[in-house]
Amino acid sequence: MGHNRRRRPTGARRATFGAVALILGGGGLVAVNVFASATESGNAAVPLGSSGVAATVDCPDLTERLTAVPEQARPEVDTELAHLDEQIAAAYRGLQDAARTADDGTLDEGAILDPLRKERAATIERIAAALDKVADRPEGLDTLAECSLRRTEIASADAESGSPNPQEQEQGQGQGQGQGQEQGDKDEEPPGDGQQPPGNGGQAGNGPVAADYAAIESVQPNVKKAARQAKASTGSFETSCGVNAEGLFNSDNLIAAPGVSNGAHHFHDYVGNQANDAFASDEDLAAGDTTCADQGDKSSYYWPVLRLQNGTAEQDAQSPGGGIEGNAGEIVTPAEVTLTFEGNERGKVTEMPRLLRIITGDAKAFVNGDTNANASWSCTGFEDRQLKDKYPLCPSGSDVVRTFTFQSCWDGRNIDSANHRTHMAFAAADGSCPEGFRAVPRLVQRVVYDVAAPSLEDGGRTVPLFAVDSFPEQLHKPVTDHSDFINVFDEDLMRELVECINSGRACGPDTPPGSEPGDGEEQPGGDGGGQIAEPPAEQTATASAPAAPGQNEKPNEEPNEGRTGGEKPAPPAQDRGAAASASAEPRAATTPAAGTPDDVSGATAAAETSGTTGTTGNTGNTGNTGNTDNTDNTGTTGNGGDGAGTAPAPQAQGGLAETGSGLGLWPAAVGGVLFAGGCVLLIRSRRHAR
Template sequence: MRRRQQVRRKWTIGLVVGAAAVAITGTTLVGVSAASDKTAQSPGTIVCPDVRAALPAVPDRAADEVNRNLTLLQTQIDEATKRLASSAGQGGKDFVQNAILGPLADKRKATIDRIAIAIGRVTPPTPDLDAKNLATCQVQQAAATSTAAAQSTASAGASPSGHQHTQTGPVPADFISIRKVPVTRNTVARTTRRGSAGVFTARCGNNENGHFNSDNVVVAPGVGNGAHHLHDYVGNKTTSFRSTDASLARGGTTCRDRGDRSSYYWPVVRDITKKKNQKRVPGELKEDLNVGKVLRPTVKITYTGNPFSKVVPMPRFLRVLTGDAKAFTNGGANAHAKFTCTGFTNRISTDKYTLCPNGRGFTRVAEFPSCWDGKNTDSANHRTHVVFPDARGKCPTGTKAIPKLTITLTYDVPTGPSFAIDGFPEQLHKPIDEHNDFINVMSNSSMRFVADCINRGRRCS
């Protein structure tokens, strides 16, 4: 019997903004001369299901072939996007379907079938990826966009001489002075007598080992370059797309507690003023189109309790993520960005990078969900098995409070709007795409110690 893989409706997007304005192909931003400053109607956006998200675990021996075909799928979208932009206004009402979407679907189906065969050849039977549905793309009509605004966006990706840069965004509007950020009101309730007020600090270093790669073993296990941007790691020294529970359990750790082999990772921050002649760090891929000098943060990892209840230990190999790497195109439902500056931590920006006074560090605060369903270590969307508490800190009925993980990253960044978090090319390095991932690989005894420390109201490390 053929396995049928449940398809989660994530989407790969090729953006097209105005034939006379700007085309964003998913890899570079191309400026096109405009005839006037009048509002230009966009020909639309090509939206395709995300094949990568629909794959089962990819065996090592099939990984290279699967990755080649995933790259080909993106190339096909890019080519169709360019065709959509260049042919705007041509043909009749069925032109786009017959000349662009139909051929694109045929190419995608053949490529998806090759991916399924490659997986099935190593681990039979061949999975049913529902290639017909995954191959079908749509054109979503975008709202009208002013040519002047589009040209402004184009300037972020093209030099004055008209040459293309390999990175688009961020733009000045993506930044805000920390002094202009309102003081953030804390809505979390005071810890009750039944609550847990302790704090455990995990001391895992600042990635002195230089462990970087563009994989994401939580979201895309078995798929090389599954993130399309560079991740910075502490904790487990072996984390990659090939990692399994068993390999992580055997891996070394940068943490002082040798029983903590957990994998803590996040996208890097870059100084985007330094784009030329930058030596790439190990694990960095040029084709990911993130440019600039990788900046190293100071890392602080803490586990805290719940104001209304004691915490239970996390299960080993629990996968948890916070934020959404594609919030800019997915919408903000899963966005969870928090930016501040040292000395201004009562001011939190959720949608803009914070510009800090001299001597103050740009700070990212990643707070993870902490209400576990009590059964699963992962879920299809990597979210429903562990959810966030409400604004007061109370977990939903039917869930159990677990130690709340917070990762705080502090950077010495250049002055002004001169830095960006790595991301997917089509996301334009928007701050809202901030995200962070974690796999709990603490020994059972280490995790019990963490929970006991928190429940007793102690401060431990």
């Protein structure tokens, strides 16, 4: 019988084998983790996956440095800022196209970003040259040409199943499951071209996603009634201007991008003034028709349209601002629009100046961060619960509600400012305004929609997803919601409005003269007394949103009411087909107007990403009037797209695992430990062998 001549491993050899195994295993973990983090660390390969785009274009906010643009330079600067928006939109469309054709699931980052950087550099140089003609150019503008691709979440297992994750459950904003109600003729099957597989992010493939929705019943009540002082102005004035049954839409923005077609890159609903497009002058607005019941109110009220992602091809399906830029699906006519002007918790209000312009919310909050986000989402019967960064899933019989509470402190001089923010400020919780500002009537817009909760488990195939229009790279996130107002009240009617509020009366088209605003019994879903409950700074953002510190600059210019938009071309076709534009008459409110939350907790939309956040991506256009020395404005500035200004320092948004700074790097950490341990063991075993 033969002998086994194989040598048994000695202790030193076993140690050597173990050391080699540790080194190989640890090195492998490090390599895999580094590869998986390539996008977040700026490498060229961006994993996209088979479900669509997993990144968005993130560019620095140029208007952060352009808060004091001389009036002579503003028209040219406005135009160039609009070009920056166009470039970002085009780059995002290129990203989508590249993602659809990426066979191996990766993308050449440079192919998207290098041409964008060159275009932005040339545009920024033209802006600097325009400023050079009348003032010193701000330093460092040329450094703002660089952009990045920011990874985003397409869908998650929790989101698609409708199950709340532990963090959302703890914070009261759990992910709700789709209700699956029947939609009748609205429940169309999306086109069979692969546009809307589950979790792909809406009909156009760039949002919304299941994680953008939350069941309203899982949200804890978070609206508190603001306390009134003895001298508070407790009245209210309601103006009735319809629901845009006339079908006036365009993708312009007269405030943020005057004189620029498609300056918003998304469609707006308009009520009130019917002459509003990018080329409307003040004279055009004054002479325009109005949908308001009181013809003395020719003000313009407008906000992004809400769409059903149901495959319907609207009249803008192949147009800029519409389908070309990812804003696809059936435009929903609101069931009800309520426009209410309210008083101040501390004292009397003064008249708004004619042609005052106000933007509330941030059209680019998904990229910029939520500092200026200021829209609330809720459901009828549940308006004591407000969401900012989620669309609500409403139970059967309840309608979707979006609420905008506008800034109500005016600098007393300017009807607009270079960033469309610094001439206005939010009041503190007690109604006090920043130094140099005075209280004016507070506009609260409440827009109600009769739409069913979408079926998240199948990506909206059974019951379609709904979402607001947005800049393409903002992915239809609810946090980007915003609204705009231009005051074109007749001076006598504005005087009546202020008198009504200051005398404590409730006035409006359906209110008998002499009515007193009630402090009566609270109704379900409301906050009682018809009052809008507010957190500090009047904002419907999270509790961490600043109240508007720093907006105490001394205005030094008189209001300019002579703005003109240049020669006005023939307006684009704006009428929808009969089926798409069927009107919905205003219905009686089932609940009082909902207020703003004192503390809206929960994961933010930005927390759904794994990239960086902060003050990037904003290229909103400046106006043509107002303050030229508003540089100390850190509280309520930084809006993207629809008029932005300076923003505070970037804030981290998302957990460590989401940003790649914590748990997301654990494989590399473990691998490093194993590798080091293997090396130590190998050295010791070799010494022992000697």
